[in-house]
Amino acid sequence: MLTRQELGQLGEKLAVKYLQQQGYKIVEQNYYCRLGEIDIIAFKDDYLVFIEVKTKRNQNFGSPWVEVNCHKQQKIHQVARHYISRQGYLETNFRFDVIGVFYSCSQDYQLSHLENAFSV
Structure with a gap:
């Protein structure tokens, strides 16, 4: 049985693989x-994309998006502003996406990508 931290890391790994397949850098x-x-x-299509990944074992307590x-x-937005300022991306378009992963095992998982999930 995976710990909560291991489950989260696995979800992020699956999200990265998915994003790369979709042309994200x-x-x-x-x-x-x-x-x-x-x-x-x-980066994707001239947008700097900040992506929150939520991984769950089941839907007992709702969808992963409920947790965002x-x-x-607001917290993600603050960190994004810090990153934009630090990296000099002040003139770059940006957006916030959420990826939800329902994970049972390596052969049984569902990934959903919600682009432009929120704005602040």
Whole structure:
């Protein structure tokens, strides 16, 4: 049985593989600063995309998107602004995506990608 942390890491790994197959260029994984963390940062179609990945074993407590509540969105936005400022992407378009993964085993998982999931 996977720990919660291992499940999260596995979901992020599956998300990266999916994003690369969709033509995203991954520039950062698990970007940390004093304000918080963003799971994946990538470029696609002239957009800098900040991606939150939520991985669950089942739907007992709702979809993964429920966990990306208003507070979490604001936190991600703060970290994204920090990253944009630090990296000099001030003139770059950006958006926030959420990837939800329902994982049973390596041959049984579902991944859903919600582009432009929120704005702040």
